[in-house]
Amino acid sequence: MYSKDGMEIAASDKDLLPHQEHLTYRYCQFQETKERIETAEGSLANFAKGYERMGFVREKGCLVYREWAPGASAAQLIGDFNGWSGSWMEKDQWGTWSISLPDDGAGNCAIPHASRVKIRLQHSGGWWVDRVPAWIKWATVEPGQMGAKYDGRFWNPPPGDRHQWQHQRPARPASLRIYEAHVGMSSEKQEVATYQYFTDNVLPRVAKLGYNAVQLMAVQEHSYYASFGYHVTSPFAVSSRSGTPEQLKALVDEAHRLGIQVLLDVVHSHISSNVDDGLAGFDFGQGEESNYFLQGERGYHQQWDSRLYNYRNWEVLRYLLSNIRWWLDEYQFDGFRFDGVTSMLYWHHGINTAFSGDYKEYFSTAANTDAITYLMLANDLVHSLLPSAVTIAEDVSGMPALCRPVQEGGVGFDYRLAMGLPDQWINLLKNVRDEHWNMSDLVWLLCNRRYTEGTVAYVESHDQSLVGDQTSAWRLMGAEMYTGMSVLQAPSPVIQRGMALHKVIRGLTMALGGEAWLGFMGNEFGHPEWIDFPRDGNQWSYQYCRRQWSLADTEHLRYQYLQAWDTALQHLDADYSFLASSHQNVLFQGKDEEQVIVAERGPLVWVFNFSPVKTFEGYKVAVPEPGRYRVILDSDDKCFDGDGRVGHDTDHFSNPETSTGDQEASFCGRSQSIQVLSPPRTVVVYGLFPSDASGPAHNLKPAVEQEESEGVQLP
Structure with missing residues (x-):
């Protein structure tokens, strides 16, 4: 049942109390709209048919x-x-x-x-x-x-x-690990890949890597291929460049057989202004009540050259909510990533707006309550039709309560993308040498999120791979990726540094940055080239609109080691569920100049050493429980192109801190510690093992019980 005024949300954030009037107003607008729909159509679910x-x-x-x-x-x-x-x-x-x-x-x-x-x-x-x-x-x-x-x-x-469905939807995973993918550019050949190709060639890779969800981009039909699928022309149609509706259904069915959820990148924030090929052609003026779109300047997005929906209009609500249900029912999708949510939340669309975190920026006349009402209806519909469904908001503004249930007065998303993380990694890689990276700033960046709302952490998505930008691997290694990635030759200092930091950056971001993880197709192995879709400006070339899988599959190239590392991270979460754990504790044990971060996430203890040169022998690490610790995962392992300096069979028995008087002594808030070896530019993960355990550490699960969240200790 819904709360009376939708203000249960204040229980999770007292700073919302001064904005109760605004929140109550938008919640009432949601309730009134839903009640009108139920009166006229019987239910929201029927309306969405x-x-x-x-x-x-x-x-x-x-x-x-x-x-x-x-x-x-x-x-x-x-x-x-x-x-x-x-x-x-x-x-x-x-x-x-x-x-x-x-x-x-x-x-x-x-x-x-x-x-x-x-x-x-x-x-x-x-x-x-x-x-x-x-x-x-x-x-x-x-x-x-x-x-x-x-x-x-x-x-x-x-x-x-017609496709005959064979497999049930998989259960919603406790830890969501998303593989962001574009079907059309998934082939190594210079061509538009098909749904069949993706089913046969990419889905097995996704499963082997250890991801449990694939997020499909550019499925809704878009006449301009170079728009990356974001200038949709026909929202109900599958992109015919890659095949037929039945072939897309077969893709989803096979993903379900593999235990993979399939999320659709849905674009309801705007529509292509192309009148000949799409919905924009139905604008005949006559006022906003007779149109899908707002009229005049309010109905046009200046930066995107696209049309904007009139979310107050009854038929627009029917159209968009039916679109959501269509993809759930007809194609058996398991949820959605809503594109451009920031543009929907505010009348200014986030253009020329720097969000400082002041709550007045979110709850004012700048908020588009018509669009927010639609998003609340959409989330309410999705989760009522399919309780296992996942909804993700692409929002850079950080609006509070965006990812709280509609019943509480939130907008209803399950997760928001941590869009500030890749921007800050780009800034560091472009402008600051890693020996000058500040660990306190890194921890603040990764932990500065709303812990009552789910966050999807990532280092880079398709946005950081588009032409005009560079992937993290390219920023780290540049043109040497073309000449220095062979294992038949000693790596240059640039390649050594790039390989090591690529692993540590992804490990740190996944460990501390959110409650879910996202990687873009090919970036897991450091794909060296950007994305440039065929267009008039490049003579309609497909050279950069593909994924060179052979780089990761060739035994004499180092790309395989980056792929192996990413695979190990995904399987680490599959075994230990650290992403889903509410326990996250960051320990600053030494001085910032050491460039070392020690963190507890879930049942694991992580030691990150960003120093380019310093090896710490017998480094004292606080641990949450007494007992025997062993290495679970190690980026310096030779199987990840490391130097193999850390002993995996070494037992690290905890030592109690000495007591003074009646006061229990502690080290960084813990009564126990171990001593470890921490080589430069590495991450090593430790787990607690039963005293009678034997065999390879990576085959054992730790004995420590998952703790309730103690909050994150920030510097």
């Missing part, structure tokens, strides 16, 4: 096509089925045009499967325009004609050609 009535639907021996376009003066359905001559449609009082096409005498649908279709609309000024149907499930362009105009396709395969 718009695709069962709108677009092309089969009804009692005929095909019915409906389209909401209240600003149009007349409408015709055109396509291959009628020689593009036009079949007249009728308009109801709500502005919805419709036409019924009876089956033929043999019971065949009036429009053959995969036929091209469009709607021809008359503007109030008298002229006619042809548009791709708003609810179309597939849209195509002529093969080899990138940049040409799209046609809608009536998708209605015969029963024998």
Whole structure:
């Protein structure tokens, strides 16, 4: 049940109390909107079945096509089925045009499967325009004609050609480890990869790496390939460049067989301004109540050159919420990453806005409560339809309560992306030599998050790999990646440094940066090149729109070691669930100049040494429990291209701190400590083992019980 005023959220953050009026207002707007929907449609879930009535639907021996376009003066359905001559449609009082096409005498649908279709609309000024149907499930362009105009396709395969689901959705994992992927650029060849290719070649890699979720980008149809999928034209259609709807379903089904959740990168923050190929073509003026979009300057995003939805409009809510349910029901997706949430939360869209953390920046007239209401409805819908679903917000502003349940007055997301982390890593790699990195600043960066709200940590995503930017591996090693990655030659100082820091940076960020982890396709092995999609500016080249998997699979190249390290991190979490643990404690045992961080995350003790030169022998490390500790994971291991300086079979027995008088002595807040070897630019992970345990350390689970959170001790 919902709270009376949605202010239970204040229990998790007392700083929200001064903004109770604002929070109550937006929560009431959510409740009132939902109640109106329930009164009119029976339930929010029924309201979100718009695709069962709108677009092309089969009804009692005929095909019915409906389209909401209240600003149009007349409408015709055109396509291959009628020689593009036009079949007249009728308009109801709500502005919805419709036409019924009876089956033929043999019971065949009036429009053959995969036929091209469009709607021809008359503007109030008298002229006619042809548009791709708003609810179309597939849209195509002529093969080899990138940049040409799209046609809608009536998708209605015969029963024998429809995908038959074989596998149940996997349970929601305790620790979410996300592999961000773009199907089209997943091939090593200079081509657009298919859903089938991704299913056969990439999904097995994802499973072997140890990720338990794959986040698919650029699935919603977008006419401009170089937009990376963010200028969507047909929200209900799968990108036809990579195949058919049934092939995408097969991809999701196979992922489920492998125990992998599949998240969709959904774009509801804006829509492509392309009127010929997409939803933007349904803007006929006539005011905001007769449009999908806000009008005038409010309806246009200056930086993105795109149109902005009118989230207050009844039919817009039906369209977007139905879009969410469509992907859940028809394609069996397990959740969503909502793109551009910052742009939705504020009328200024975050443009030229530096968020300082002052709560007044979040709860003011700048907040777009219409968009926030939509996001609350969307999260409420997703989690009621599929309790195991995951929703992630791409938000850079840090709005409080974004990731608290709707029932408490939050916006309802499960996680937010830690978007500040990659930006700060880029800043350090570009501007500060690692011998000058400040450990206190690093810990503050990684731990400065809202612990009552889930956070997805990452070093880099697709954003840090796009043309004009550089991946972390490239910033560390540069052009030497082309000449110095062979194991048949001694690594140069640049390669040595880059390999070591790539491992330590990812280890530190995963250990301390959030409650979930994300990596972008190929970056786990240090893919050396940026991403540049085919476009006019590069003569439509695919050279940089691919992933060179062979680099990681070639035995004489060092890329394999970075991939092995990332795999080890994913399996470490699979075994010890440190991401899901509420216990995180950072210990500053020595001076900052040592460049050493000791941390407890979950049942593990992590020792990070960022020093380029200093080896610490017999380094004293505080531990949470007495007993015998052994190495669980070690970035200096030779299997990760290290020097193998740390003894994995060495027992580190804890020593009690001496007591003075009646006071229990402690070292960094702990009554026990061990002594370890910490080589330069390494991370070594220790676990507590039973006294009678034997065998390889990595096959044993620690005996320590997971503690409740004690908070994070910041410098």
